[in-house]
Amino acid sequence: MTWRFPNQDLDLPEEDQRLDHDELLKRFVTVSRQVEENFKAAQASPQFTAGAVWQAVPQARVYNSASISIANGTTTALTFDSERWDTGATSEQHSTSSNTGRLTCQRAGLYQVGVALNFDASGTGSRVVALRLNGATTIAEDGKPALAGGYGTAFAVVTDYRLAVGDYMDVVVLQNSGGSLNVLADGNKSPEFYWHWVSP
Numbered sequence: 001m002t003w004r005f006p007n008q009d010l011d012l013p014e015e016d017q018r019l020d021h022d023e024l025l026k027r028f029v030t031v032s033r034q035v036e037e038n039f040k041a042a043q044a045s046p047q048f049t050a051g052a053v054w055q056a057v058p059q060a061r062v063y064n065s066a067s068i069s070i071a072n073g074t075t076t077a078l079t080f081d082s083e084r085w086d087t088g089a090t091s092e093q094h095s096t097s098s099n100t101g102r103l104t105c106q107r108a109g110l111y112q113v114g115v116a117l118n119f120d121a122s123g124t125g126s127r128v129v130a131l132r133l134n135g136a137t138t139i140a141e142d143g144k145p146a147l148a149g150g151y152g153t154a155f156a157v158v159t160d161y162r163l164a165v166g167d168y169m170d171v172v173v174l175q176n177s178g179g180s181l182n183v184l185a186d187g188n189k190s191p192e193f194y195w196h197w198v199s200p
Contacts, residue, residue, distance in 0.1 A: 056088035058107050059196035067120075067182040068191065070175050077101045077132075078117075078171045078183065080193055088197070101170045103195050105163040110198040113139075114158035115171045117191035118184045123148040125176035129155040132170050133163075146177065152184065160198065169195065 062080040070076050079100045086094050089106035105111070119127050123146050130141035140159035147153055163169075171193055175181050184190050 061194035
């Protein structure tokens with residue numbers, strides 16, 4: 001049996017244009033072994049453990065299992081008592097026992113950060129949702145008037161931001177309906193706080 005390779009498909013020397021089955025198989029096995037050896041050598045190198053290409057991506061998604069009451073006219077940081085996942089970092093990015101409103105950076109780099117939440121229905125006032133860095137700096141926010149007709153107010157705020165190890169993000173909200181108003185616990189969409197590492 002003869003395998004033929006046209007010149008336009010593979011740039012092979014003339015003597016390699018016609019290969020019998022056994023010779024082709026031998027070459028394939030040789031190349032496969034070399035690839036495996038190269039991969040094992042890469043795994044053993046310092047670059048394998050230190051290089052971002054080879055590491056898991058830090059990512060977390062957290063939520064609160066119950067609705068959160070927000071006082072009228074009071075900026076309030078949300079808390080998140082449960083995790084969907086918290087992976088890819090050497091230390092936890094979120095705690096369910098302390099500072100539960102925070103996602104804390106364990107690997108420096110560019111992150112995509114987002115929050116999704118729904119306020120309960122009320123036709124009065126406005127609502128604001130913001131992503132906050134280190135408890136002080138707002139890096140993204142959205143504000144909306146209340147909806148009439150018994151509809152709640154939904155938000156999805158997402159941004160990219162460069163973080164250093166130890167930086168943390170949290171979510172703050174504000175409403176002025178005239179009384180307390182809930183951020184609703186609703187399936188997989190409210191309140192949900194998440195991020196993932198994008199690049200160094």
